[in-house]
Amino acid sequence: MADIILGIESSCDDTSAAVIRDGVLLSNVIASQQVHKDFGGVVPELASRAHEQNIVPVVSQALDKAGVKPEELTAIAFTRGPGLLGSLLVGTSFAKALSLSLDIPMVMVNHLQGHILANFIRQPDKPVTEPSFPYLCLLVSGGNSQIVKVASPLEYEILGQTIDDAVGEAFDKCSKMLGLGYPGGPVIDRLAKLGDPDRFHFAKPNIPGLDYSFSGIKTSLLYFVRDEMAKDPHFLENNKEDLCASFQKTLIDILMGKLIRAAKETRIREITIGGGVSANSGLRERIVSEGKKRGWKTYLPEFKFTTDNAAMIAVAGWFRYKAGERTPLDVAPVSRLADY
Ligand code: KG4
Numbered sequence: 313m314a315d316i317i318l319g320i321e322s323s324c325d326d327t328s329a330a331v332i333r334d335g336v337l338l339s340n341v342i343a344s345q346q347v348h349k350d351f352g353g354v355v356p357e358l359a360s361r362a363h364e365q366n367i368v369p370v371v372s373q374a375l376d377k378a379g380v381k382p383e384e385l386t387a388i389a390f391t392r393g394p395g396l397l398g399s400l401l402v403g404t405s406f407a408k409a410l411s412l413s414l415d416i417p418m419v420m421v422n423h424l425q426g427h428i429l430a431n432f433i434r435q436p437d438k439p440v441t442e443p444s445f446p447y448l449c450l451l452v453s454g455g456n457s458q459i460v461k462v463a464s465p466l467e468y469e470i471l472g473q474t475i476d477d478a479v480g481e482a483f484d485k486c487s488k489m490l491g492l493g494y495p496g497g498p499v500i501d502r503l504a505k506l507g508d509p510d511r512f513h514f515a516k517p518n519i520p521g522l523d524y525s526f527s528g529i530k531t532s533l534l535y536f537v538r539d540e541m542a543k544d545p546h547f548l549e550n551n552k553e554d555l556c557a558s559f560q561k562t563l564i565d566i567l568m569g570k571l572i573r574a575a576k577e578t579r580i581r582e583i584t585i586g587g588g589v590s591a592n593s594g595l596r597e598r599i600v601s602e603g604k605k606r607g608w609k610t611y612l613p614e615f616k617f618t619t620d621n622a623a624m625i626a627v628a629g630w631f632r633y634k635a636g637e638r639t640p641l642d643v644a645p646v647s648r649l650a651d652y
Pocket of ligand 1: 452456495496497498501587590591618
């Protein structure tokens with residue numbers, strides 16, 4: 313009999329539900345919350361309230377679109393963490409209630425594993441492009457920047473990670489500083505395409521090993537803009553594109569420097585990216601071009617699977633379900649998960 317898995321994702325500000333049958337995606341519904349726009353970031357209290365309103369219609373829609381009745385489900389995969397606790401509680405509690413009422417098991421998923429396995433979302437009528445194990449994943453989002461060695465769908469080793477800000481935070485904070493709004497990544501990405509990436513230079517951190525640091529570059533940009541504005545009050549508006557292009561290039565250089573080193577040290581040439589920042593067009597181009605130069609096989613998740621979605625949770629949960637994992641009903645969500 314086929315395994316039909318319902319995935320539920322509610323870790324931050326997207327309420328999402330997806331259905332997969334034997335790993336093939338049947339539906340993936342995402343309700344993105346607009347209530348945070350005026351606040352320059354996600355407001356946790358508003359996020360949990362919106363999840364509470366969205367969860368039932370989103371799950372119903374996902375089942376309808378998939379043409380699957382609730383009684384046909386094999387298991388429910390849900391995000392246990394990391395994320396905003398109030399948001400996670402909504403998805404977790406919903407998963408428990410449905411699991412109880414349908415008398416089917418539930419399987420908890422680490423949200424980050426979802427991003428790392430995003431290339432395993434199979435779609436009907438699309439060729440399968442999946443990395444072989446072991447592979448390296450550059451996991452880059454608003455909360456994380458890591459290089460992860462993935463030995464199997466259940467075995468992860470963090471080779472390096474940020475010691476302070478995540479790269480997505482650097483995009484967001486600098487965008488705010490430049491008056492470009494939130495979230496910063498997509499705006500900077502768009503403006504960077506119009507600018508000269510070699511016009512300005514920002515200090516790069518010198519961190520040992522495979523770890524990252526992104527807090528210094530923020531300060532570097534802040535002081536640079538402040539000094540230039542003192543000379544020319546129109547500096548920012550006249551140089552927005554070049555600033556974005558140069559800033560984005562610096563972030564990509566930093567990310568790629570350590571990734572190249574990790575690939576050399578581990579001799580792994582299967583390379584993937586995941587997380588919100590993996591939507592960045594400059595980063596995607598660089599991964600592909602470096603890959604060609606270095607004999608890597610590179611795998612980029614489709615844009616729609618770079619941001620938070622339940623399809624990746626369903627897939628990650630399916631791997632766990634097949635391995636025999638089941639999550640008890642007294643499970644609690646956690647805002648931080650120490651490791652994988
Ligand atoms: O994975 P994600 O949706 O949420 C979590 O952090 O869990 O990532 C959100 C981050 C934000 O910092 C946003 O600015 C960034 O992803 N982002 C981008 C792009 N699109 C989203 N960063 C750079 N370029 C983009 N095109």
